Amino acid sequence: MGKLYNEVAGRDLNRLAALSDGIFAFAMTLLVLNIRVPEPLEVHNEGELGHALLHLAPSLLTCVMTFLTLGIFWVGQQTQLSALRSADRDVAWLHIGFMFAVVLTPFSTALLASFITYRMAILIYWANIVLLGLMLCLSSRHAVRSGLRKENAPAHELLQRRIVSAQALYAVAAMLCFVNTWLSIALTFAIQLNYVFAPRISWLYRL
Amino acid sequence: MGKLYNEVAGRDLNRLAALSDGIFAFAMTLLVLNIRVPEPLEVHNEGELGHALLHLAPSLLTCVMTFLTLGIFWVGQQTQLSALRSADRDVAWLHIGFMFAVVLTPFSTALLASFITYRMAILIYWANIVLLGLMLCLSSRHAVRSGLRKENAPAHELLQRRIVSAQALYAVAAMLCFVNTWLSIALTFAIQLNYVFAPRISWLYRL
Amino acid sequence: MGKLYNEVAGRDLNRLAALSDGIFAFAMTLLVLNIRVPEPLEVHNEGELGHALLHLAPSLLTCVMTFLTLGIFWVGQQTQLSALRSADRDVAWLHIGFMFAVVLTPFSTALLASFITYRMAILIYWANIVLLGLMLCLSSRHAVRSGLRKENAPAHELLQRRIVSAQALYAVAAMLCFVNTWLSIALTFAIQLNYVFAPRISWLYRL
Amino acid sequence: MGKLYNEVAGRDLNRLAALSDGIFAFAMTLLVLNIRVPEPLEVHNEGELGHALLHLAPSLLTCVMTFLTLGIFWVGQQTQLSALRSADRDVAWLHIGFMFAVVLTPFSTALLASFITYRMAILIYWANIVLLGLMLCLSSRHAVRSGLRKENAPAHELLQRRIVSAQALYAVAAMLCFVNTWLSIALTFAIQLNYVFAPRISWLYRL
Numbered sequence: 001m002g003k004l005y006n007e008v009a010g011r012d013l014n015r016l017a018a019l020s021d022g023i024f025a026f027a028m029t030l031l032v033l034n035i036r037v038p039e040p041l042e043v044h045n046e047g048e049l050g051h052a053l054l055h056l057a058p059s060l061l062t063c064v065m066t067f068l069t070l071g072i073f074w075v076g077q078q079t080q081l082s083a084l085r086s087a088d089r090d091v092a093w094l095h096i097g098f099m100f101a102v103v104l105t106p107f108s109t110a111l112l113a114s115f116i117t118y119r120m121a122i123l124i125y126w127a128n129i130v131l132l133g134l135m136l137c138l139s140s141r142h143a144v145r146s147g148l149r150k151e152n153a154p155a156h157e158l159l160q161r162r163i164v165s166a167q168a169l170y171a172v173a174a175m176l177c178f179v180n181t182w183l184s185i186a187l188t189f190a191i192q193l194n195y196v197f198a199p200r201i202s203w204l205y206r207l
Numbered sequence: 208m209g210k211l212y213n214e215v216a217g218r219d220l221n222r223l224a225a226l227s228d229g230i231f232a233f234a235m236t237l238l239v240l241n242i243r244v245p246e247p248l249e250v251h252n253e254g255e256l257g258h259a260l261l262h263l264a265p266s267l268l269t270c271v272m273t274f275l276t277l278g279i280f281w282v283g284q285q286t287q288l289s290a291l292r293s294a295d296r297d298v299a300w301l302h303i304g305f306m307f308a309v310v311l312t313p314f315s316t317a318l319l320a321s322f323i324t325y326r327m328a329i330l331i332y333w334a335n336i337v338l339l340g341l342m343l344c345l346s347s348r349h350a351v352r353s354g355l356r357k358e359n360a361p362a363h364e365l366l367q368r369r370i371v372s373a374q375a376l377y378a379v380a381a382m383l384c385f386v387n388t389w390l391s392i393a394l395t396f397a398i399q400l401n402y403v404f405a406p407r408i409s410w411l412y413r414l
Numbered sequence: 415m416g417k418l419y420n421e422v423a424g425r426d427l428n429r430l431a432a433l434s435d436g437i438f439a440f441a442m443t444l445l446v447l448n449i450r451v452p453e454p455l456e457v458h459n460e461g462e463l464g465h466a467l468l469h470l471a472p473s474l475l476t477c478v479m480t481f482l483t484l485g486i487f488w489v490g491q492q493t494q495l496s497a498l499r500s501a502d503r504d505v506a507w508l509h510i511g512f513m514f515a516v517v518l519t520p521f522s523t524a525l526l527a528s529f530i531t532y533r534m535a536i537l538i539y540w541a542n543i544v545l546l547g548l549m550l551c552l553s554s555r556h557a558v559r560s561g562l563r564k565e566n567a568p569a570h571e572l573l574q575r576r577i578v579s580a581q582a583l584y585a586v587a588a589m590l591c592f593v594n595t596w597l598s599i600a601l602t603f604a605i606q607l608n609y610v611f612a613p614r615i616s617w618l619y620r621l
Numbered sequence: 622m623g624k625l626y627n628e629v630a631g632r633d634l635n636r637l638a639a640l641s642d643g644i645f646a647f648a649m650t651l652l653v654l655n656i657r658v659p660e661p662l663e664v665h666n667e668g669e670l671g672h673a674l675l676h677l678a679p680s681l682l683t684c685v686m687t688f689l690t691l692g693i694f695w696v697g698q699q700t701q702l703s704a705l706r707s708a709d710r711d712v713a714w715l716h717i718g719f720m721f722a723v724v725l726t727p728f729s730t731a732l733l734a735s736f737i738t739y740r741m742a743i744l745i746y747w748a749n750i751v752l753l754g755l756m757l758c759l760s761s762r763h764a765v766r767s768g769l770r771k772e773n774a775p776a777h778e779l780l781q782r783r784i785v786s787a788q789a790l791y792a793v794a795a796m797l798c799f800v801n802t803w804l805s806i807a808l809t810f811a812i813q814l815n816y817v818f819a820p821r822i823s824w825l826y827r828l
Contacts, residue, residue: 009700015638017222019695022436022646025229029237030650032310037317049327067310071303074226075296079216089696093817096692103653103688110658120670196300224429229643232436236444239517244524256534274517278510281433282503286423403507431636439643443651446724451731463741481724485717488640489710493630610714 010092017081023099024074030106031066034113035059059113061189066109068192070102072166073132076159080140083153088146094139101131112185119177122184126174133167166195217299224288230306231281237313238273241320242266266320268396273316275399277309279373280339283366287347290360298355301346308338319392326384329391333381340374373402424506431495437513438488444520445480448527449473473527475603480523482606484516486580487546490573494554497567502560508553515545526599533591536598540588547581580609631713638702644720645695651727652687655734656680680734686806687730689813691723693787694753697780701761704774709767715760722752733806740798743805747795754788787816 010016036059038052077098084091108128115121137160143149144156173187217223243266245259284305291298315335322328344367350356351363380394424430450473452466491512498505522542529535551574557563558570587601631637657680659673698719705712729749736742758781764770765777794808 010696012699012703015642015699018225018639018642019646021222021225022229022439022643023650025226025436026233026647026650028306029230029233029310029313030654032314033237035314037314037321040321043322046325046327049322049325053327053331064307067303067307071300074303075217075299078219078222082219092696093692096688096695099649100685100688103650106650107653107656107658114658114661115664115670118667118670120667120674124674225432228429228432229436229646232433232643233440235513236437236440236517236520239521240444242521244521244528247528250529253532253534256529256532260534260538271514274510274514278507281510282424282506285426285429285506289426432639435636435639436643439640440647442720443644443647443724443727446728447651449728451728451735454735457736460739460741463736463739467741467745478721481717481721485714488717489631489713492633492636492713496633 010089011087013081013084013087016087016092016095017078020074020077020081020095020099020102023102024070027102027105028067028070031063031109034063034106034110058116061185062109062113062116065185065189065192066105068196069129069132070105072192072195073102073136076136076162079154080136080143080159083150083156083159084143084148085150086148088148090142090146091139091148094135094142098132098135098139101128101135104128104131116185117181119181122174122177122181126170126188129170130167133163133170137163166191217296218294220288220291220294223294223299223302224285227281227284227288227302227306227309230309231277234309234312235274235277238270238316241270241313241317265323268392269316269320269323272392272396272399273312275403276336276339277312279399279402280309280343283343283370286361287343287350287366290357290363290366291350291355292357293355295353295355297349297353298346301342301349305339305342305346308335308342311335311338323392324388326388329381329384329388333377333395336377337374340370340377344370373398424503425501427495427498427501430501430506430509431492434488434491434495434509434513434516437516438484441516441519442481442484445477445523448477448520448524472530475599476523476527476530479599479603479606480519482610483543483546484519486606486609487516487550490550490577493568494550494557494573497564497570497573498557498562499564500562502562504556504560505553505562508549508556512546512549512553515542515549518542518545530599531595533595536588536591536595540584540602543584544581547577547584551577580605631710632708634702634705634708637708637713637716638699641695641698641702641716641720644723645691648723648726649688649691652684652730655684655727655731679737682806682810683730683734683737686810686813687726689817690750690753691726693813693816694723694757697757697784700775701757701764701780704771704777704780705764705769706771707769709769711763711767712760712769715756715763719753719756719760722749722756725749725752737806738802740802743795743798743802747791747809750791751788754784754791758784787812 035056038049038055043049043052077095081095105128108125112121112125140156140159140163149156169191170188173184173191175184176187177184242263245256245262250256250259284302288302312335315332319328319332347363347366347370356363376398377395380391380398382391383394384391449470452463452469457463457466491509495509519542522539526535526539554570554573554577563570583605584602587598587605589598590601591598656677659670659676664670664673698716702716726749729746733742733746761777761780761784770777790812791809794805794812796805797808798805
């Protein structure tokens with residue numbers, strides 16, 4: 001026997017990736033369930049339908065924001081996992097923690113859509129983003145300390161620096177909610193768009 | 208360090224395929240949630256149950272239509288991805304955009320089922336199909352420009368031409384909604400059936 | 415260019431399997447959403463909770479039945495796909511049709527749970543099982559005719575005979591609904607249990 | 622022909638893992654749907670929102686508990702499957718039974734969240750954990766008896782002992798519900814945290 005359970009458990013990188021993809025896919029699809037089709041009984045003509053659809057704007061906006069966030073973290077997690085030679089039990093659990101943060105996003109997004117002018121909703125949404133970054137950061141660190149990375153993997157600092165600078169920007173945006181909640185949301189959205197598109201702009205690219 | 212995050216991120220084709228399959232699978236399954244089981248309290252005999260089930264026809268019809276659309280685009284995306292040697296960050300993001308269009312389909316389908324005689328519902332449904340085609344087109348183009356395609360991959364023009372001719376047909380169908388919404392839906396459905404079955408008919412096969 | 419889209423599309427067996435697994439997984443999980451937690455306001459003590467839980471029996475029974483059915487067809491589809499060398503566009507579409515039947519099961523199950531004494535609910539549930547068997551049968555035939563099977567694959571007749579004998583049994587069970595709906599459900603359940611457990615009993619094993 | 626269906630069916634370990642990952646992913650994501658966003662009409666200021674969110678504590682607590690449980694069993698199942706050379710029909714069905722237990726967790730969790738002071742809710746929650754352990758145990762045993770394990774796989778007793786000791790602890794925690802339901806939940810939670818974190822503490826590590 002000799003070996004302990006904890007030394008042989010959770011080593012399969014492919015299954016970790018598969019579970020992650022399933023959870024990301026489901027969370028990303030659930031977001032859209034927050035956008036409710038208007039009640040047919042309350043709509044009598046094209047004009048009223050247009051009006052009812054306009055009321056969905058906060059749901060649609062927060063849905064797009066979270067979809068971008070999940071996309072950003074999915075690319076980040078994939079980049080991190082592809083640098084590993086193998087997983088171990090601790091990597092598996094740190095990523096399960098990361099997935100818990102992913103799974104919370106449909107809730108924090110729906111909360112923000114329903115209470116878009118409340119500071120508390122913005123701070124909870126922000127806390128969710130912090131948790132995503134934190135878990136990814138911890139698992140990246142653990143991989144370095146435990147020697148689980150491939151020899152030719154890109155430098156660990158690359159991902160760490162990326163997470164830290166993004167989190168600093170999100171923190172600034174969240175704090176703006178004490179001035180005005182819409183300002184806070186606008187900056188959060190701008191940061192997300194930056195991480196999707198801005199690589200094309202040279203100085204932003206270096207962030 | 209040297210390398211930048213954006214040069215190492217998002218390169219894993221398998222995970223892109225896995226995330227896509229997850230999102231297609233949930234979107235396709237969610238469609239059926241639009242078909243609601245009749246209320247037991249409102250049904251007293253076999254005849255009333257039959258009657259209540261007939262009322263589900265618009266939900267069932269739009270569900271089948273979108274299932275076919277998603278099937279068509281799943282085959283299309285699979286054909287495109289299988290022509291790639293590797294992904295990069297931009298391919299990943301163009302496909303995340305494509306998945307956003309996939310994720311919107313349960314909403315636009317439910318909207319069409321609830322407002323099947325409204326032009327606005329048809330135009331939104333059509334916009335969703337346009338977005339699907341557009342994102343697939345953009346990512347296909349990007350793959351050519353960035354040299355990410357396999358050497359022996361089938362010609363890029365094949366997929367492009369396919370998307371353009373399909374989108375032209377969908378546009379004609381959508382415009383028919385200004386004449387009659389049912390006509391518009393009938394033609395959209397016929398186009399979808401064509402892409403599933405018509406390959407058996409020789410001149411349609413060449414479309 | 416030369417090649418046509420339909421000759422290069424939909425060939426990836428792994429993605430077909432991945433989409434199927436996603437759809438099976440989601441459909442199997444959705445089944446359980448039909449089992450609703452009792453309303454806290456209507457329950458005042460342990461006895462009332464027990465009573466409220468007993469009312470969930472039809473939902474639980476139909477949920478187990480469909481879970482078994484989906485398990486049986488998942489094993490069947492897996493066995494079929496593992497006999498193929500490659501897919502083509504038609505195999506892909508026949509399996510997409512099969513998945514449509516999978517996706518309908520949470521609906522037909524919820525319908526049966528709500529109307530467990532109605533013949534129409536049983537016949538629709540049965541039609542769903544017929545559709546599952548039919549699509550699997552058609553795709554198996556197509557694979558033979560198109561020479562897509564591996565050379566050392568187990569005989570095609572094995573799967574065909576299995577489907578035909580199972581469908582004959584399900585048809586008998588469905589017809590019993592004209593005598594008594596509970597009898598019909600009991601026999602359907604017995605058939606499902608047979609396909610899960612009976613291989614241990616020698617003459618049933620040969621079915 | 623010669624061969625029987627039951628001898629060729631269900632042998633694909635990759636698809637078994639893929640189905641499992643899909644089901645774990647959805648069950649883990651569905652858990653969060655139990656945490657309902659407060660009704661906007663009932664909240665008029667930040668204080669009331671904070672108050673409404675506090676009422677979500679039982680949902681959040683049970684959600685975290687089940688997420689940990691599912692994480693523990695996902696790591697356990699992965700460790701078990703990675704010790705196999707191949708699957709067979711019986712392994713496939715034992716794991717489908719295991720997945721049924723996984724699929725029940727969102728229900729038993731929602732039941733516990735709604736009736737957190739009821740013994741019956743705790744006993745049902747515990748029965749679900751017992752079912753998870755039992756199916757994993759049975760499939761592990763079957764793999765040994767059928768010679769499906771890899772030669773260099775870690776000792777089978779490792780996983781068995783792990784399951785038995787965990788189940789003994791859960792049983793003690795469940796029985797505490799006859800003293801006090803909160804005590805029972807507290808110990809269950811402590812056991813779960815132990816299996817996630819305690820490996821760092823040496824004598825607990827050996828459990």
